[in-house]
Structure formats: C-alpha cells, structure tokens
Amino acid sequence: MPNNPPIIDVIIPANNEEQSIGHVVREIPGIVRSIVVVNNNSTDTTAEVARQAGAEVVDEPIKGYGRACLRGIAYLLNKETPPGILVFLDGDYSDYPGELEKVVAPIIHQNVDLVIGSRELGIKEPGAMTFPQVFGNWLSTRLMFVFYGVKYSDLGPFRAIKWEKLQILNMVDQNFGWTIEMQIKAAKHGLQYREIPVNYKKRIGTSKVSGTVKGTFMAGYKIILTIFKYL
Template identity: 60%
Template sequence: MKMIRVIIPAFNEEKSISKVIGDIPPHVTEIIVVDNNSTDHTNKVAADAGATVLSEPESGYGNACLKGLSYLKTLDQQTDIVVFLDGDYSDYSEEIDKILAPIINDHIDFVIGARVKSKRESGSMTFPQVFGNWLATSLMRVFFKSKFTDLGPFRAIKYEKLLNLKMEDKTYGWTVEMQLKALRHSLSYTEVEVRYRNRIGQSKVSGTVKGAVMAGIKILGWIFKYTFK
C-alpha cells in the first residue's frame, strides 16, 4: 500500500475547503491543508473536515507548499507520493486516482493534471491563464523539448524525486519551477486529462490584474533562467 499525502495551499477558502477535502478518496493517507495567512475560518473548517492543518503566515503559494514539505520531513511514517491541488474547488479531488495511476501502475515519476478545453467548465480559466499556459508550455517545448501542455496545480510526484528537485520558489513560480526541474533531472512524466470548474470565490492570481501580471513575470523568469543557465 502506497503512502499518499495531499498538500492543499489555502488562503481564505472557508467556503470551499470542506468540499475539496470531502471529495478526496478515503485511501489517501493524510490530507494536509496549509493555511496561508487566511483572515477567515479556513483553518477551523479544514480541521473539522479531518485535515491536518498547518499555518504559514508568509504569503505565497510556494511558501505554503514548502511548509507542507517541511512537515513531511518531520514524520516518522514514510511518504511515497505527494499530491498537490488547490483549495478553491476548481479541481475535482475525486480524480486523484487518475493522477496517481501512472505512478502506481507504470512507475512514472511525475504527473500533471491537464485542464484540457473539452473538460473545462465555461469561464473556469481566464484569457490570461489560457494564454500564459500556452506561452509557457510552448517555450518549454522549444527550449527543452518538453511535452507539457499545462501548468496545472493538480499534480502528483514521487516524494523522493520531489526532494531531489530542491524546490525554492515562494510565490507564483512554484508549478513551472517543478516542471523545469523535472526536465533537468530527467524525471519520467506524463499528463492526464482532468476536469476543471469555476472556483468558489475570486482567484488570488488570475482574478486581479496585478496577480496575473506578477504570475506571468515569475513564470517566464523561471523559463529564461533555466534556458540560459
């Protein structure tokens, strides 16, 4: 039996987080919600839903993910696979088994949930998100010959492989950093088509002009950093 732990960064997701947790298959070993300085009751709702709740007061998606990884290192019990997904209910948590299957059955190291157009709810991805994904993955194909089509946050990776990547981004660049480092480390990877719906509440990134611009800058920064490294 694989030990599977899910890390969910969350900022002001009290209306959605229990739904996200409730749809996760019961065979998952542990669900870890990292409360990223929320001003609502995200931490209490998540704890009541059965999650392990950590606090990361320093804002940033990457900071929340790094907090979750720091927690895993303290555990006596092993972790085989780590799954990341968002806390806004845009991802379908019940599809975790689809994300895990290539790792468990085919010994793939790293799996991305690809939010293909045919499976996306209308309006679930803004134009900046769609364009940013296309631009970033196109550049990765040109410079690194990658086959990625999405920077989707719903993903799974073997824990030991993840540790070897030495993740460091603290904000918007976390997802693309992981993909670029996976390419650099020659990890085996694949994508699995997943459904995607309109989130509950406003996006902290694509829902604001500042967030979209900053995310775009960070993502392109990582790509060019690795291109000319």
C-alpha cells in the first residue's frame, strides 16, 4: 500500500442473508474503513448478524439491488470524510471477500477508475453460475462491445470504483440493471477500467435472481433494456 493509502469503504446489499452475511463481513480485509450492509427488506436476522460481525447496517425497506446500493451510497455521503474507493460485493458468500485487496490494487497502483472482478477469468466452482447467468454475461458483454466499444467478460458484482468517478456516473437503476449501468456509463464517460480474475463459489441459500425462472427472466430483460437505453 502507498504511504497515504486511500480510504476504502464497502457496500453489501443483503436480502435474507442471515446464513452468509457474517462470513462475508468477517473475511473482508482490515484495510477498509467501513463495511456497510444494506438490509434490503429482509425478514430474517440479516441485520443483527451483520452488526454482530462488525458491519454498519442501514435499512432499505423497498426491495431492489440497485436501490440497496443507492441507499448505501447515500449513507456514505453523510460521513464527514468520503471514501476514496468504494467496493461492492454480494452478501451471499459466493465471492471471496479476501480478494478485495487485489480488486482495489489497479486503482491504488495504476490509477484505474473502475475495476470489475471477472468470474469468467477466475476459477468458478462447478454449479456456482447457472447456464442463464453464463449466457447472459456472454450476450451482454458482446452487446456492450458492439455498441459501446468496451471489452468485458463479466457483469460481476464484486467491483471497485473511485468515489469521485462514481459521482460523475449519476447512477439511477434500482434493480437488476445496476451493474451494467455502471459499466455502460463508465464507457460513455471515458473512465479507465480493468478486469481482474476473481474466484467464485456456490452461494449460501437460494439466489433471488437466478434461483427462480421469473427472477432470471426479469434480470435478463432489464440488462438488455439497459444496454439500449443509453445508446
């Protein structure tokens, strides 16, 4: 790390992740200032478990992945000193939180603006990603290349971005289009981006998106819609 390392904060959207959220929070490296778990309409003990593990918990009662991320950002805006880098990852323990240091490294050492942790470039546990997820990533990243000229292999949720650049993007999506909105807007604003390999394992519990036919369809529909929205 440099002599004056940037402040790093983490946002974790979480909907009914009481079995996994404690593992995620405890395994995040100590280089971060704040771990913000956004309790997104959970009906279990997600908030309590997250607090016990050491996270700061804020509530977003209306369900929505993007909405939860936006609530976490609003919470950090009220801190006296904003972060220099903001990291997003999921609360289902499918990511490896200990890889956070390598996710932020290109920003710290190479002045990159946005880093996407690519599951396609890393090692995936068999069955960790469903066929619709794999196909959706393939199709979405190729459409982004065709229409926006950027080369991605994944829409992975484990990502890091400079705080000042995030403000420029003016993120608005409140649901499944959040990740691809960020990547498209980064391209339109000329942000320097990098993909790095991250490993991926089967999540704890059932996915709210890929675990149901409706969730898979709605996520795919929203992602494709977002791609054409910003043309």
